[in-house]
Amino acid sequence: MDNKPYILVVEDDRPIRNFIAASLKTQGFNYIETDKGVEAVALTMSHKPDLIILDLGLPxxxxxxxxxxxxxxxxxxxxxxxxxxxxxxxxxxxxxxxxDYLTKPFGIGELLARIRVSLRHSRAITNEKENAEIFKVKGLTVDFSKRKVTIDNEDIHLTPIEYKIMALLCKYAGKVLTHNFIINEIWGAAVGNETQSLRVFMASLRRKIEKNPAEPKYIYTEVGVGYRLADD
Structure with missing residues (x-):
């Protein structure tokens, strides 16, 4: 039985589509491709791919x-x-x-890295027991049952809001979370000064878990969009 991930490539620029397909083939992925959005929806229903690479500008x-x-x-x-x-x-x-979102032109190495992260995240949430109690990455450990955060076995004290943000980032590790998504999950609605509050709490959280907040290894900023927690 072939257990290699199956990827749907939806791209109307033939050279780019061929380049992505050739790169996927080289990496051992199975794939199917189309240049139409409606067909992409149909192929998703019929082939149930493990991941979709999607261009926004379709004909x-x-x-x-x-x-x-x-x-x-x-x-x-x-x-x-x-x-x-x-x-x-x-x-x-x-x-x-x-x-996730990559802006053209992009390096195939970056695309392949994003694919690996997305596939790992997908497998993790499919298996409900996996990572349900403890999340670990690069020396950072979040024990959800104890509501405990450590860096290299050193306890990190977080406020309730900081912990909620940390737990949310862990839940979607490797995925870009928009400002509005985080605000809605933490505060319930994007009203008032929650955007500024998010920046303040995120800055405080980074000061506590990053050795050098200016060069983060855990929480990355997607400028103008949101934040991403490292997945590996």
Whole structure:
């Protein structure tokens, strides 16, 4: 039985699509490709891929519409690869359910790394018992049963809000979380000065867990979009 991950490539630029497909083949992935959004939705239903690589600028329907339709019934990881650099469009795609976003041109090494992260995250949430009690990465340990955070076995004291943010980042480790998503999860609604509050709490959290907050190894900023917790 072939257990290699199965990836759907949705890209209307043939040279780019061929380049991605060739790179996936070299890495041992199975794949199927299309240049149409409607067909991508149908292929997702029929082939149930392990991951989707999706361009936003498709000839029939917009990539964001593809995300919306797929998210009605599937949690398959979706990585956006698009020439759109507008932050609002990135945020919209992520808020609709995309797991990651790469702006063209991109290096194939970075794409493959993002694929590996997304696949690991997908496997982790599929197995409900895996990482349910303890999360570990690069010396950082979060014990959810004890609500305890340590760095290299040294206890880190977090405020209740800081811990909630940390736990949320751990739950979606490797995935970009938009400001609005974090705010909605922590405070319940994006109103008032929660955006500024998030920045303050995130700065405080980084000071506690990063040796050098200016060069973080755990929490990365996606400028204008949100934050990502390291996954490996």
């Amino acid at each position: 029939d329907i917009d990539g964001v519409d593809v995300i919306t339709r797929v998210r009605e019934w599937s949690k398959v990881p979706i990585i956006i690869v698009s020439a759109r650099e507008n932050e609002r469009q990135k945020i919209e795609a992520l808020d609709k359910g995309a797991d």
